[in-house]
Amino acid sequence: MNESGRKLLEVKGLTMDFGGLRAVDSVSLTVHEGEIAALIGPNGAGKTTFFNCVTGIYVPTKGDILLHPQGEQTRRLNGLKPNQVTEMGLARTFQNIRLFGGMTVLENVMIGRHCRTSSGIFRSILRGSRVREEEQQIVEDSYYWLNKVGLEKYVNEFARNLPYGAQRRLEIARAMATDPLLLLLDEPAAGMNPYETSALEVLIRRISEEEKIAILLIEHDMKLVMKISHPIYVMEYGKKIAQGSPQDVRNNPRVIEAYLGEEVEA
Amino acid sequence: MKIILRDFKKSLLISLWFMFLTFPLVVVRVNTIENVVVWRWSNLIWVAAGSFFLSYLWRYMLARRNRRRKIAEEGVETRGRLQMLLENEQLRNRVLAILLALALVFPLVFDTYQTNIMVTALIFVVLGLGLNIGVGLAGLLDLGYVAFFGLGAYCYAILNHNFDLGFWFVLPIGGMIGCLFGVILGFPILRLRGDYLAIVTLGFGMLFRVIMENWETLSSGPSGIANIDRPGLFGLEMTLAQSTTYIYYIMVALVVLTIIVTNRLKNSRIGRAWIALREDEVACVAMGIDMGRTKLSAYALGAFWAGMVGVIFAAKTTFINPASFTFMESAIILSIVVLGGMGSILGVILGAFILILLPEYLRAFAEYRMLIFGAAMVLMMIFRPQGLISGLRQVYTYKGHKTHVGVKEQPINE
Amino acid sequence: MDYFLELFFSGLTRGSIYALIALGYTMVYGIIQLINFAHGEIYMIGAFVALIVSGVCTIYGLSGFAILILAAAIAAVYAAAYGFTLERVAYRPLRGSPRLSALISAIGMSIFLQNYVLLAQTPDFLPFPRLIPDLAFIEPVAHIIGTPELVILITTLITMVVLTFLIKKTRVGKAMRATQQDLSMARLVGINVDNVISLTFIIGSVMAAIGGVLVASYIGQVSFYIGFLAGIKAFTAAVLGGIGSIPGAVLGGLIIGWSESFAAGYISSDYEDVITFVLLVVILIFRPAGILGKVHKQKV
Numbered sequence: 001m002n003e004s005g006r007k008l009l010e011v012k013g014l015t016m017d018f019g020g021l022r023a024v025d026s027v028s029l030t031v032h033e034g035e036i037a038a039l040i041g042p043n044g045a046g047k048t049t050f051f052n053c054v055t056g057i058y059v060p061t062k063g064d065i066l067l068h069p070q071g072e073q074t075r076r077l078n079g080l081k082p083n084q085v086t087e088m089g090l091a092r093t094f095q096n097i098r099l100f101g102g103m104t105v106l107e108n109v110m111i112g113r114h115c116r117t118s119s120g121i122f123r124s125i126l127r128g129s130r131v132r133e134e135e136q137q138i139v140e141d142s143y144y145w146l147n148k149v150g151l152e153k154y155v156n157e158f159a160r161n162l163p164y165g166a167q168r169r170l171e172i173a174r175a176m177a178t179d180p181l182l183l184l185l186d187e188p189a190a191g192m193n194p195y196e197t198s199a200l201e202v203l204i205r206r207i208s209e210e211e212k213i214a215i216l217l218i219e220h221d222m223k224l225v226m227k228i229s230h231p232i233y234v235m236e237y238g239k240k241i242a243q244g245s246p247q248d249v250r251n252n253p254r255v256i257e258a259y260l261g262e263e264v265e266a
Numbered sequence: 267m268k269i270i271l272r273d274f275k276k277s278l279l280i281s282l283w284f285m286f287l288t289f290p291l292v293v294v295r296v297n298t299i300e301n302v303v304v305w306r307w308s309n310l311i312w313v314a315a316g317s318f319f320l321s322y323l324w325r326y327m328l329a330r331r332n333r334r335r336k337i338a339e340e341g342v343e344t345r346g347r348l349q350m351l352l353e354n355e356q357l358r359n360r361v362l363a364i365l366l367a368l369a370l371v372f373p374l375v376f377d378t379y380q381t382n383i384m385v386t387a388l389i390f391v392v393l394g395l396g397l398n399i400g401v402g403l404a405g406l407l408d409l410g411y412v413a414f415f416g417l418g419a420y421c422y423a424i425l426n427h428n429f430d431l432g433f434w435f436v437l438p439i440g441g442m443i444g445c446l447f448g449v450i451l452g453f454p455i456l457r458l459r460g461d462y463l464a465i466v467t468l469g470f471g472m473l474f475r476v477i478m479e480n481w482e483t484l485s486s487g488p489s490g491i492a493n494i495d496r497p498g499l500f501g502l503e504m505t506l507a508q509s510t511t512y513i514y515y516i517m518v519a520l521v522v523l524t525i526i527v528t529n530r531l532k533n534s535r536i537g538r539a540w541i542a543l544r545e546d547e548v549a550c551v552a553m554g555i556d557m558g559r560t561k562l563s564a565y566a567l568g569a570f571w572a573g574m575v576g577v578i579f580a581a582k583t584t585f586i587n588p589a590s591f592t593f594m595e596s597a598i599i600l601s602i603v604v605l606g607g608m609g610s611i612l613g614v615i616l617g618a619f620i621l622i623l624l625p626e627y628l629r630a631f632a633e634y635r636m637l638i639f640g641a642a643m644v645l646m647m648i649f650r651p652q653g654l655i656s657g658l659r660q661v662y663t664y665k666g667h668k669t670h671v672g673v674k675e676q677p678i679n680e
Numbered sequence: 681m682d683y684f685l686e687l688f689f690s691g692l693t694r695g696s697i698y699a700l701i702a703l704g705y706t707m708v709y710g711i712i713q714l715i716n717f718a719h720g721e722i723y724m725i726g727a728f729v730a731l732i733v734s735g736v737c738t739i740y741g742l743s744g745f746a747i748l749i750l751a752a753a754i755a756a757v758y759a760a761a762y763g764f765t766l767e768r769v770a771y772r773p774l775r776g777s778p779r780l781s782a783l784i785s786a787i788g789m790s791i792f793l794q795n796y797v798l799l800a801q802t803p804d805f806l807p808f809p810r811l812i813p814d815l816a817f818i819e820p821v822a823h824i825i826g827t828p829e830l831v832i833l834i835t836t837l838i839t840m841v842v843l844t845f846l847i848k849k850t851r852v853g854k855a856m857r858a859t860q861q862d863l864s865m866a867r868l869v870g871i872n873v874d875n876v877i878s879l880t881f882i883i884g885s886v887m888a889a890i891g892g893v894l895v896a897s898y899i900g901q902v903s904f905y906i907g908f909l910a911g912i913k914a915f916t917a918a919v920l921g922g923i924g925s926i927p928g929a930v931l932g933g934l935i936i937g938w939s940e941s942f943a944a945g946y947i948s949s950d951y952e953d954v955i956t957f958v959l960l961v962v963i964l965i966f967r968p969a970g971i972l973g974k975v976h977k978q979k980v
Contacts, residue, residue: 055552086554100545106662111542115554117535121563124534125527138535139662156661178554287761291728291800296735299807303736328773407780454965461715461783462964465915469957480950597791604784637795643788647781648773
């Protein structure tokens with residue numbers, strides 16, 4: 001968790017209106033390289049909307065989303081389509097799991113490789129050696145990720161038949177297969193039992209350390225967030241109300257107020 | 267005992283209900299010209315008995331389906347016998363080889379009439395496989411698919427009549443035209459949600475017919491275009507029988523080509539993207555797949571096959587008019603895909619043979635053909651949404667530890 | 681000017697019929713997000729039942745406006761029964777299945793019902809007896825608007841007032857609106873969602889049947905095929921106005937009616953069907969939510 005790293009994702013004054021409703025109100029946030037940052041807040045605080053704006057599913061009303069890849073020009077992400085955002089190096093998972101249920105576990109991860117490979121229609125029909133090599137490489141890379149998240153034994157199962165915790169991990173593998181610079185996890189521990197959650201904690205740390213990528217997660221599980229993330233950003237009613245180290249956030253009176261009745265200590 | 271009685275009561279009520287429901291339409295027939303009413307009471311008995319027994323079957327099937335679903339939810343894969351057999355690649359290839367051999371000797375054994383019917387069936391196989399790309403793989407419900415078929419047919423008819431262009435020259439052009447129109451029409455409409463897309467494509471299908479009926483200078487209107495040349499073979503003179511056999515072999519070749527191409531695409535990077543799109547659009551886009559381009563490729567490729575086979579259709583019948591390209595044809599092609607199994611190549615082939623050959627050989631059945639197709643579509647969706655043969659899963663093998671080419675190994679900055 | 685007025689009223693008449701059918705589409709779509717493809721067939725069955733009832737009556741020597749009302753009433757009952765059964769058989773077992781499945785089932789049902797009537801009755805057009813008497817007071821303006829048009833306009837107006845009352849003021853209407861807002865929430869607060877869905881199909885079917893009877897007596901003939909085109913046009917009307925919106929369906933119906941009538945009157949009747957589809961495509965591309973529809977954000 002090195003705070004002195006380079007800025008990777010910089011969101012400035014992001015605002016999102018739905019009709020008359022302001023779901024996200026000028027939220028700014030920065031993720032540095034190698035960081036595990038977290039965005040927390042009570043239900044309906046606008047966290048997922050924030051995510052959807054960053055990943056291009058919604059077009060934000062105002063604000064800037066900037067990505068600073070190492071050694072490359074800064075890129076403005078707002079207005080880009082979700083697939084372009086992913087190509088730029090942001091990959092995400094979903095709060096309510098969205099796997100391709102009718103495809104096998106391996107194929108799900110192979111989809112992640114789509115934007116990093118290039119075989120087109122004609123070359124796929126002819127299936128020359130280059131296409132076959134690329135296919136094999138896709139399989140190898142996808143296996144790599146399945147191994148990493150511990151799903152290698154399920155490769156040829158349909159994704160919809162996986163147990164719940166495994167589905168969450170498959171989503172992470174699929175996102176990682178897109179070779180992201182930043183991984184965005186939308187409530188990865190939602191619905192998990194304590195055992196699965198601790199396994200997830202290990203996985204997130206491992207990905208962060210071994211792959212040297214930055215992670216931004218939205219999470220409800222305070223324990224998990226306090227343990228692994230730094231910095232933490234707190235949202236309430238669409239606004240950012242606090243940011244800082246787990247220690248700062250835990251002692252911030254506004255955060256305590258926002259979470260009144262919920263457990264903040266960990 | 268109680269359950270038996272309850273079921274009996276239920277079925278009795280259902281039977282009464284359907285007697286009431288069908289009474290005016292099935293029993294009474296009014297002839298307002300001769301002022302007579304015909305009462306066909308015997309039909310009522312059929313309805314009563316039929317609905318009574320079908321209600322039992324319905325209940326049984328529904329219970330079975332729900333049971334299976336529960337089992338599947340618990341993570342146990344329920345695959346039928348046939349499915350398991352088909353997943354055996356060696357066996358599958360052998361079956362395909364036998365089928366191909368049978369297809370090749372068919373015209374030598376059977377007469378021209380039979381061969382002709384077979385050509386029609388093969389035409390629908392290609393149409394089914396083409397529509398399968400859009401509907402089965404990419405999940406784009408196209409109800410106007412017949413328009414592309416008609417486009418190809420008219421393309422050959424018009425080019426042949428006005429410019430005297432030959433079959434082999436127009437065959438690829440037909441495909442290209444289909445593809446081109448697929449892109450042009452698909453571009454604005456493919457971002458629509460699934461059900462809207464269905465309606466708009468339905469509209470396109472009908473527009474095609476209306477335009478062909480009214481644009482007299484181009485299409486000779488409702489009377490159609492006659493005397494279209496049959497396919498030539500180095501300028502040889504052919505009898506009707508020979509020419510039918512010739513077209514038959516052309517069709518077999520086209521079917522084989524279609525199978526190879528769709529099979530390769532299905533298990534390629536593009537095909538996976540289509541299937542992912544069908545499964546979940548939002549997740550698919552979030553994984554970096556360009557939705558517009560992926561949909562367009564599926565739609566246009568489907569249109570390509572329809573256009574090409576349209577050319578063959580025109581050459582086979584030597585006469586086309588707008589009445590050959592109605593919603594009914596689109597519906598038949600769709601039933602082929604649905605019945606056979608969406609996304610499944612073998613299923614679609616089987617579906618085409620069942621739906622085209624059965625009414626041909628069972629004349630009594632022919633009258634009820636569309637009625638049964640309609641019912642079959644409903645029943646398949648309820649009891650067997652995967653179709654007769656569901657799409658086979660590609661099983662990939664992992665060959666040892668090659669290096670992983672991730673972002674860290676790839677130099678980003680250059 | 682008279683010609684314009686004639687077209688105006690003929691468009692209004694057609695449009696109000698499209699609106700009647702479109703209401704069924706819109707209400708069903710609003711609640712279960714399904715294009716009830718077989719809705720046009722319900723309209724056709726309504727017209728056919730009315731034809732059979734009035735045909736039997738005329739053959740047995742009864743005639744007049746009262747017969748039309750009787751025929752319409754029986755047609756409405758039957759349409760309701762068919763609509764109800766349709767939902768129970770073809771759609772309810774598919775709740776929770778992918779939308780594509782339900783849509784294909786709907787298309788299958790449409791094909792089935794069309795061919796059912798074709799086989800049970802006839803593939804030909806049947807003449808519908810003239811039951812609407814010419815009213816004397818309308819004689820001076822008969823070249824602009826005739827009695828049948830007037831009857832259609834008044835009937836649709838009454839039907840829509842009744843429907844609005846039903847939806848806005850009654851308990852059932854409230855339940856329907858709640859279900860449209862959020863089906864699972866409605867279930868949680870104790871609304872019997874299955875009943876509401878059945879009721880929606882019944883109401884939609886009754887309106888389609890009324891439309892069917894009116895058209896049949898106006899045009900004077902019926903065939904198994906009339907539901908298909910009318911269904912598509914009515915669906916277009918529903919989309920045009922904004923699917924799910926009841927005033928939208930009416931507005932959309934009228935727009936389609938007028939554009940067809942004017943296109944046929946001033947351009948050529950060959951292309952009157954084309955205009956609907958062109959409108960449909962243009963609307964869906966540029967404003968998929970329709971004129972009065974709300975833009976829906978997909979929840980992720």
